[in-house]
Each structure stands twice: as structure tokens, then as C-alpha cells.
Amino acid sequence: MKPPLPRALLRDVLRGRAPLVGARFNEALPRGYLSPVEARWLLGVPYGDLSADEARYLAGRTPARDFGVMLRASVARALAPPSGAEPRVRPWIVSAHVNNLTIDQAVEQIFTPAEGSRAKLVPFVHPHALNLAARDEALSKALAEADLVLPDGIGIRLGAAMLGVAMRHNLNGTDLLPVLCKEARARGWPMVLVGSAPGVADACAEKLREAHPGLALPIVSHGFLPEAESRALAGAISRLGRCLVLVGMGSPLQELWAREYLSGAAHTVVLTVGGLFDFYSGRMPRAPLAWREMGLEWLYRLLQEPRRMARRYLFGNLLFMLRILLQKRR
The missing domain is CATH 3.40.50 (Rossmann fold)
Structure with a gap:
């Protein structure tokens, strides 16, 4: 799976020479500062044909949809591993x-x-x-x-x-x-x-x-x-x-x-x-893509089955993070 192309420069976006939301996986389309599939790449879920998905999005883009791309990319970037993190093989x-x-x-x-x-x-x-x-x-x-x-x-x-x-x-x-x-x-x-x-x-x-x-x-x-x-x-x-x-x-x-x-x-x-x-x-609905691009699939499932999933996601996620902190401390 190919990594994204370099993003357009922000100064070129401000001067109107490049779009804020454009392509980074499709070489045939104008390069953007952000890709419509940026969040998926940052969260490690680059499933499907990212190049084709960019083309479909850019064919019908609107300011409101671009704002959604920016929001999801910002959240995904905040959730991405820090720059000093290492891709250890079997942690x-x-x-x-x-x-x-x-x-x-x-x-x-x-x-x-x-x-x-x-x-x-x-x-x-x-x-x-x-x-x-x-x-x-x-x-x-x-x-x-x-x-x-x-x-x-x-x-x-x-x-x-x-x-x-x-x-x-x-x-x-x-x-x-x-x-x-x-x-x-x-x-x-x-x-x-x-x-x-x-x-x-x-x-x-x-x-x-x-x-x-x-x-x-x-x-x-x-x-x-x-x-x-x-x-x-x-x-x-x-x-x-x-x-x-x-x-x-x-x-x-x-x-x-x-x-x-x-x-x-x-x-x-x-x-x-x-x-x-x-x-x-289809027995259980899956979270919409926008939720998944912000790492919120767990919240969508909690809202679907609050009684059954509350202990697993509210108490369980907190317990998992506490165990992570204990492991880090050790």
C-alpha cells in the first residue's frame, strides 16, 4: 500500500494555488493540503481504494463537506501515535x-x-x-x-x-x-x-x-x-x-x-x-464512516446497546488505560 504523496504547501493554499482539500493518493488530481481520506490513513484504517475514494469525493465537494474532512483529520491527527513512537514488531x-x-x-x-x-x-x-x-x-x-x-x-x-x-x-x-x-x-x-x-x-x-x-x-x-x-x-x-x-x-x-x-x-x-x-x-448496524474516522466506533456501538455494552466500554476502556499506565510505569 503506497504512502500518501507530499501535501500541498499551506502558503500555496492561502494564495489560491492549491486546494485545502485535494488529492494525496491520486496523482492525476490536484494535490491538497488535506486528503478526503486523511483521517483513515492517520488512524491506520486505509481500507479500500483510497485513490478512487479521493476522486469520488472531489467530484462533489462542498464547503460543508470540506469542513467535515478538516474536523475528522484534526481528531485523527490528535489520536495518531506521537512522532517518537516506534513500530515495534510484536509489542x-x-x-x-x-x-x-x-x-x-x-x-x-x-x-x-x-x-x-x-x-x-x-x-x-x-x-x-x-x-x-x-x-x-x-x-x-x-x-x-x-x-x-x-x-x-x-x-x-x-x-x-x-x-x-x-x-x-x-x-x-x-x-x-x-x-x-x-x-x-x-x-x-x-x-x-x-x-x-x-x-x-x-x-x-x-x-x-x-x-x-x-x-x-x-x-x-x-x-x-x-x-x-x-x-x-x-x-x-x-x-x-x-x-x-x-x-x-x-x-x-x-x-x-x-x-x-x-x-x-x-x-x-x-x-x-x-x-x-x-x-x-446487517443484524447490527455499523458506525458510519465519519464516526470511524474519528475513532468513535466504540461510542456508536455503546449508543446502540447501552445496557449490554456500558460495562465493556465505560468501565472496561478505563481499566485498559489504567493497565497501560501501570505497564508504562513498570
């Missing part, structure tokens, strides 16, 4: 080593199966999961033994910045899913969905088939599985051979379930993805 954050990768690096490593007769286990972690692992020995062990631990969300990015670490990209499952589907289809890997309430994974699978014709989804199951059904499902997955399995049951259940039932599935890559199926199926 320890609260309760686990987290892999600090770009989107391209993460995709390449995800599609490299583990050697031997075992599965490759790849959990996504957010502050809530790391808070749980700080007091749950079984989850802590599962994260320690995972092949990759991918950072999910603005909380991880902010916590790492407080520790002097610049996280490269926010590797959340919802944004990464279309990239994984495209790669799986290109490589001929089938994809398996396991998790959420009955019907949710099926709805997610239908949307994936529409968006990615030719993507094989041979096994789709809800996540309420007793022992016998879990073992039968694990056997069916093992017989697929090389495949990508997404398990969405929430932490710590999904990490422990994947470790218990799928760790012996040779050539299989297993990602634990939390509430991904709920979002992609």
Missing part, C-alpha cells in the same frame, strides 16, 4: 504480545498455513479481550500460543502509543473481511463461518456470496454448539483441508473453542472474529 500490550503488521503483511501471513499437522490460530484482540486475558489464565495461554495476534480497534492503537509504540494498521475483522474474501477466492480456499445466533452466519454467508461470486462457503453454522456437535463440525472442517475458518462467539469462548476443537485441523487457518457476523449480516 507486549497489557496481557499479550500483539503483531504489528500492515494490512498486506497480515493477509500474507494469514494465508500461510502452519507447518505440520496443526491449524494456524489467529485471534483478533481489542481492549476487552486483553482485559479478560489479564485475569483469565486459559485465555492468556490461548493468546500466548496463537500464531498471530492481530490488533483490533482504536483502543489498542491509543494504548500502544502511550507505550511508545506506533501500530501500523488497525486490523479489525469487519474491514479486513472483504480483503480476505477476495484473497480466498483468488487462491481457491474455501471459507467456513461458525458463530453468532442461528440464522446470522447464514445471512452473512449470503451477502458474501453476492459480493464475491465464486467464493466457496461449504460450511456455515451458528455458534451454540454442544460437545458432540462441536466435534462433528470440527471433523467436517478438518476434511476440507486447506481453508479459512472464521469463528465468531465472543471472547473468551471463541478462542477456547477454536483451540479445543480446531487446533488439530491440518492446513486450516482459524480466525476468531467476535461480532463480525452480526455486523456484516
Whole structure:
């Protein structure tokens, strides 16, 4: 993924020689001091075609929309890692080593199966999961033994910045899913969905088939599985051979379930993805892009489910930051 082009000089903007909001990823368009996708780049979520997104925005720009770009870029810049932060490869954050990768690096490593007769286990972690692992020995062990631990969300990015670490990209499952589907289809890997309430994974699978014709989804199951059904499902997955399995049951259940039932599935890559199926199926609305560009996706979700999410986001985020401060002090 190419870095942005140098920004236009502010004096040229003031003299009317360059636009305040213009291109920085599209060489064919006038260079601006700010890009319409500036905030996404600063927050490590440069998903999609940034060049094309710039072109679409600039074709219909208005002063009000430009003000929104400036506001979101200012917030994103304030949330970006400080200039002295280092992009350490595998920093320890609260309760686990987290892999600090770009989107391209993460995709390449995800599609490299583990050697031997075992599965490759790849959990996504957010502050809530790391808070749980700080007091749950079984989850802590599962994260320690995972092949990759991918950072999910603005909380991880902010916590790492407080520790002097610049996280490269926010590797959340919802944004990464279309990239994984495209790669799986290109490589001929089938994809398996396991998790959420009955019907949710099926709805997610239908949307994936529409968006990615030719993507094989041979096994789709809800996540309420007793022992016998879990073992039968694990056997069916093992017989697929090389495949990508997404398990969405929430932490710590999904990490422990994947470790218990799928760790012996040779050539299989297993990602634990939390509430991904709920979002992609449309069961739960995702925060608008403007909210995500200011690092406020967590607040949008809190407003959607205040009773269920208050403890996780209000108390949990504070606890995570306190743990970051304690780690920094040590």
C-alpha cells in the first residue's frame, strides 16, 4: 500500500494555488493540503481504494463537506501515535504480545498455513479481550500460543502509543473481511463461518456470496454448539483441508473453542472474529464512516446497546488505560 504523496504547501493554499482539500493518493488530481481520506490513513484504517475514494469525493465537494474532512483529520491527527513512537514488531500490550503488521503483511501471513499437522490460530484482540486475558489464565495461554495476534480497534492503537509504540494498521475483522474474501477466492480456499445466533452466519454467508461470486462457503453454522456437535463440525472442517475458518462467539469462548476443537485441523487457518457476523449480516448496524474516522466506533456501538455494552466500554476502556499506565510505569 503506497504512502500518501507530499501535501500541498499551506502558503500555496492561502494564495489560491492549491486546494485545502485535494488529492494525496491520486496523482492525476490536484494535490491538497488535506486528503478526503486523511483521517483513515492517520488512524491506520486505509481500507479500500483510497485513490478512487479521493476522486469520488472531489467530484462533489462542498464547503460543508470540506469542513467535515478538516474536523475528522484534526481528531485523527490528535489520536495518531506521537512522532517518537516506534513500530515495534510484536509489542507486549497489557496481557499479550500483539503483531504489528500492515494490512498486506497480515493477509500474507494469514494465508500461510502452519507447518505440520496443526491449524494456524489467529485471534483478533481489542481492549476487552486483553482485559479478560489479564485475569483469565486459559485465555492468556490461548493468546500466548496463537500464531498471530492481530490488533483490533482504536483502543489498542491509543494504548500502544502511550507505550511508545506506533501500530501500523488497525486490523479489525469487519474491514479486513472483504480483503480476505477476495484473497480466498483468488487462491481457491474455501471459507467456513461458525458463530453468532442461528440464522446470522447464514445471512452473512449470503451477502458474501453476492459480493464475491465464486467464493466457496461449504460450511456455515451458528455458534451454540454442544460437545458432540462441536466435534462433528470440527471433523467436517478438518476434511476440507486447506481453508479459512472464521469463528465468531465472543471472547473468551471463541478462542477456547477454536483451540479445543480446531487446533488439530491440518492446513486450516482459524480466525476468531467476535461480532463480525452480526455486523456484516446487517443484524447490527455499523458506525458510519465519519464516526470511524474519528475513532468513535466504540461510542456508536455503546449508543446502540447501552445496557449490554456500558460495562465493556465505560468501565472496561478505563481499566485498559489504567493497565497501560501501570505497564508504562513498570
